Amino acid sequence: MSDSPISSTPLGQDEPERTPSGAPIYRYENIEPAPFELANGDDATITAIADHIERHLGPVSGVYHEIISDKVHLDVHVVPPSADFPFYTLVTSGMSDRPMAVPPEANSDEAPPFAELCILLPSTWNIPADPAEITEAFEDENVYWPIRWLKMLARLPHEYGTWLGFGHTIPNGEDAEPFADNTELGCMLLLTALSLPEEFQTLEISPNKTVQFYTLYPIYREEMELKMEQGVNALIDHFEDYNIGDVLDLNRPNAALA
Structure with a gap:
């Protein structure tokens, strides 16, 4: 399930229900994704990103x-903590290889069709510097989620x-269940x-293609409900x-309850 401020009905779904704030709600659990389509990635875009x-962020x-990639070839770039940015920054490349299905009534400045995603993790997060240790670390869902x-x-x-854009929320299941055992956070919110x-925040790849970088904010179920x-x-x-x-804080206060 996700919600957005502008209607763009996903494949196979009728006109969606709406939240009290007027945003449409899209439910994907009963919709089959498009068939597998092998993707190799756009080398020029990967290099540009x-x-x-x-x-802007450092090495x-x-x-x-x-x-093996379906639809788009997704890589995740890791920028380690630094004096200027004392946290891990993880950034995708590949999401913008294809445009999203932004509705025609949307303002392209407010709902760009090309996007990539980031998430900011605390400096204490288990991101192994040694590639040989990554597989073992990521077998722990408390690390990998x-x-x-x-x-x-x-x-x-x-x-x-x-499509995904500013202000969209995507819960972990219908009830925004916690992402993992180490947190009660259970929904993603897209902001800058x-x-x-x-x-x-933006990158012009060509005159006809500008990529917007959104950041994922993990939030609580009650915060999702407040937003809706x-x-x-x-x-x-x-x-x-x-x-x-x-920056992700596993045990931060719940802004809807504080």
């Missing part, structure tokens, strides 16, 4: 490559003929990053009231 990351310490969701959401628009430079009732700006106001930022 990698250069963009290093220009990339590693890239998690896909072996942010990466799993980064990749899953980057592919979702191309699997279901839909507070902690990353404004210059990083009152809109994304109301939730952002609550975040500001309780000084909730964009």
